[in-house]
Amino acid sequence: MRRGSLSERTIKCSKPGCACAKDPKARHGPYHSLTHAVGGKTRSRFLTAEQAELVRQQIDTGREFRGRVDALWEACETWADGQLADLAASPEGAKKGGSKRASQTKSSKKPKRS
16 A cells, blocks of 8 residues: 555657657656655655556555545544434433532742742
8 A cells, every 4th residue: 555646747858859849749758756745745756667557556555445444434433423412312411510620739839949
């Protein structure tokens, strides 16, 4: 599994006589790159066509996993909301008066040293 995105692009070079400058179909490439965030910074690296196919599969697997985890979180939150509703509907959950506050001892103030 992997996070990130895979892109494929072609480029034109700066050689004056190269066909890539005039014909988009003659551009160089395709070049594959993997882009992902690491510690808040975007990182990219070039891949071979073979590596790109493997990375594409890894990204797809990661997205599928993420979808399943999100669905699990959704189910857990629905269940947890049901528990809250059950507690609010019970006679003990409907009592008024709030919680009792435990007494707190005040700390003695010590003079600051100069």
